[in-house]
Amino acid sequence: MEVTRKNFSSVLPEVEKAINEADFLCVDTEFSGLHASSSFHISSLDTPEERYHKLRKGSSDFLVFQVGLCTFCYNEEDKKYEAKPFNFYVFPKPYSRAAPDCRFLCQSSSIDFLASQGFDFNKVFKEGIPFITSTQESELRDLMEERHKQYKQFSSPAFVTPDSGAEAVTTKGPINVPEEHKDFIEGICKSVEEFLEKDGEENLSLPPCNGFVRKLIYQTVRQRFQSGVHLGAKTDEKKQRYIQVTRIKTEDEMKMKEQEKQSAELAELEEAVGFTKVIRLISQSGKLMVGHNMFMDLVHLLNRFCSQLPENYQEFKAMAKCVFPKILDTKLMANTAPCKDLLPSSVLGDLLNHTSCTPFKPPEIVIPENFPQYKLDDSNLHEAAYDAYITGICFTAMSNFLGGLQNPPLPNVLPDATIIKPFTNKLFLMRISDIPYLDLAGDDVLPSRDHVFHVTFPKEWKAPDLYQLFSPFGNVYITWLDDVSAFVSLYKKDQSATVMSTLCKRDTRYKIMTYELFKNGLPDKESRKRPHSAESTEEEEPKKKKPLNVDAPVFVSRSRSITPPMPEENENKEEEPDSTSEQSSEQKLFEVPAW
């Protein structure tokens, strides 16, 4: 079901019902880009913590355009699932002149990809459901209350009111009307006086003028006409601001008018919370939230609808756990034995095909007729709600397959089944093949990297120089950090022990140390100070170019990525995860530990 600003409030109750009756929920998001710059590209040697920092710094400035939610409810009688796919278009339209005016980043290739999929950008920008984070909401509430106190102060004849707002008030005071404005202000007072004398129009619109002059008008008019008049700002068709004067019979009428205005403002803020309400419903339900390769989705959902991502990695885990107490990543499930051995590809579209035939048992699914009757061809792929829908199908197919391996076999596996537990609150890590997952509920598994070495060398060195250097130990895999340093990983791990002793003092042009020593030697445990890491690049880039210009780094990394040169366009895009090709050149170079 398509949900936009137009039908959001009317559909919300149905969303709430669907969430509350569901056995599990599936989510997917479409966003405006992947990496703010190539310096945030993921590496096969990232630790989960380093990966988080890359996502936080390099991805959280992109915007979520579309959120797909598909609820799955199992029906014991007919052994079928009822699926309700909701497709939310979201956009942070500033709800008022006081609201936060969000800046967000777009990546041309991502926008172009969405465009090629027929994504409707006009719908996002013109009908997107607004949203603000919970943090922003409370800040706005405070400001509104402060403002309402100020109204109160002004609507009473006394300049200083004895209420809790008094302190704020006494520290402020009127400005003297500058010479050049005196005539204008006098003119205004005169017109207000005439307006009040003759019973006729109920409103008087003052000429548009700038904020400073409006302040003078409020101040002066309120002092001259202590009752019988109400002032409020309006915007004319040219978006110019002007003051509207309204005739007030009694103080009560005055208070009433302001009461109305204030409750209208509160309603406006309620509306501004918008899509964040859906995330709260998901959170409050405490139900299993399933996603495919969902690390980035999770980061965006938290950052855009809850509050800014914490700098501290442990705080991030705590925040995620607190907002979404139970999550499951189908890409992790698909890349873990025994499913792994039966699935040639875990790209979502492929996964659906592979899990739809034996030994997997896709579930029977019913979609209520007021929802889109999705076909399982690729026609809707990359529509958030469809992706959430097929994620749910893959999840049940894989769980039921695992259930079938039990003794006795489980006919239909539901989220509370014990065989699901090993997968909960663990995130798949793209390209990292020696770390099984990011563990939101505990400490991460950090493997031995004794076969990895950090080497610094002359600028002129290229890949072959490093292959040459390490030739005594067989083939190596190089992870470039910059022009003068790289991680070198041995394929033959048993050779690791002799590397340091053999290479250490053979040559003065290069410097080599173990991966472990390099890490521990770092000033910053979060290792965000290393050449290839985010912050340091942030510091370096502005010298060379404007913060967001990321062409140069691409060029740099290109010359590295072609060794030996290939008769194709450069391959450095291979270093970049994208929703279509999740294969990685490292995938097969390490063994995934059987855990």
Place this chain on the structure above:
Amino acid sequence: MEVTRKNFSSVLPEVEKAINEADFLCVDTEFSGLHASSSFHISSLDTPEERYHKLRKGSSDFLVFQVGLCTFCYNEEDKKYEAKPFNFYVFPKPYSRAAPDCRFLCQSSSIDFLASQGFDFNKVFKEGIPFITSTQESELRDLMEERHKQYKQFSSPAFVTPDSGAEAVTTKGPINVPEEHKDFIEGICKSVEEFLEKDGEENLSLPPCNGFVRKLIYQTVRQRFQSGVHLGAKTDEKKQRYIQVTRIKTEDEMKMKEQEKQSAELAELEEAVGFTKVIRLISQSGKLMVGHNMFMDLVHLLNRFCSQLPENYQEFKAMAKCVFPKILDTKLMANTAPCKDLLPSSVLGDLLNHTSCTPFKPPEIVIPENFPQYKLDDSNLHEAAYDAYITGICFTAMSNFLGGLQNPPLPNVLPDATIIKPFTNKLFLMRISDIPYLDLAGDDVLPSRDHVFHVTFPKEWKAPDLYQLFSPFGNVYITWLDDVSAFVSLYKKDQSATVMSTLCKRDTRYKIMTYELFKNGLPDKESRKRPHSAESTEEEEPKKKKPLNVDAPVFVSRSRSITPPMPEENENKEEEPDSTSEQSSEQKLFEVPAW
């Protein structure tokens, strides 16, 4: 005329003709945002140089979505102008996997404004004309040539070729095929062998595999089959990359195939230059380029289609002058006596109305029928081509008015007229009322600011404390820098002399110095190190929040902007220029020097 990727190449000759026959050109751009954060908001005390740095740092990461070009050609016979409005949709679609993948910024309020004007975002993202800067073009050409050399090397049996590519080649070398890939690579070679033996298919598609494995295939196959075979990369429907093997009868056929591929690549790059060609045509024509309030348009045109904006202000002037030798800003014309005194508003839409009646003489205009027959109502306002069109009308109306004041009166003023000269290569400066313009062709006029003082004070201080402090000198205008410092400007400039002596040692809680002393005391002449300036904020922000999160600063500045408190939403948006309300609270506080 609407121009998109679909009709660009066919329309380009007509654009060239229109530019070459024109008397002057008008331009306007629509972009994705105004200020990257509130720290880049313009201040009434900016110098032209400071203003440039704010635009460069705070605006150049936004994208140009639409460029309007309207050519005006005067017909001596019927005394009419022929106007040709072109409306270009532009988008930096990466033209290949090797092309720069531009990241750009969007501002919600700007996107929402365009949406409210019925702007077609789908057209931009799906049919936008591509573009790359001249700098990027030459970088890409170099890379392509390098790559072509590599082909050459690979397509010849000898591994090292004696040509100019040799150096690059000898430093590189083959990788040993890792154990786990040996079988796969052997299998590939076998299938290639079989394919070559039996005459049948002309092509053999190898299974999709990742970049590393493809490198191994290129290397091995080329060594085994030194002729009779050509390898090239293809992308399948799943966007997975695979190698296609083609049977080659002779070395010549081989060379031919590569020749084709290379010329195809060159054509692709030509196409990628895209809209930049139009800017080059404008530049080469050397004709007068007219815009309305065009500082930001100029900055975007240079930055997106020529090359990255220089850090140095003088270099920017040189660059602008070199690319667009003659420009004119109608907003400056409208805000300069004698026009100024006859024009209540210089907002483009208003300006058109005001200049369409006496004493102004709007020109007679003909639009060829293959162009949109624009009506002069507001229905097309904010469509770049329409805005460029009416800018041209305002320009001629005002020039002809000035011409009428001459003795003898000039009937029709053309760009080479001497009365136009005072306006050429000068840019209007929003909100700065004591500096007449930014002079691209010479040194800027910098006024005395002896009536302005820099004050630092305790955090608790609010506006009234400053009003209080300066009360001996009459009313003041406060320009906040941050929570503990501000510029204070006297309305009564004649009081300036006594300020320092009176206030200097009266109190230890605050520190006061003259504007001049504050400027000269700065370590950085470009004054980019001051609290309210861009760079320092860039440095501070990351500590508090992620680089692009600009909500907090908005909240901060709000609390400042309400003094005395107003019963409206906060007014700090007034500080922000937007195409609709260009009024400013400072406008009337200073007199515009008659120059």
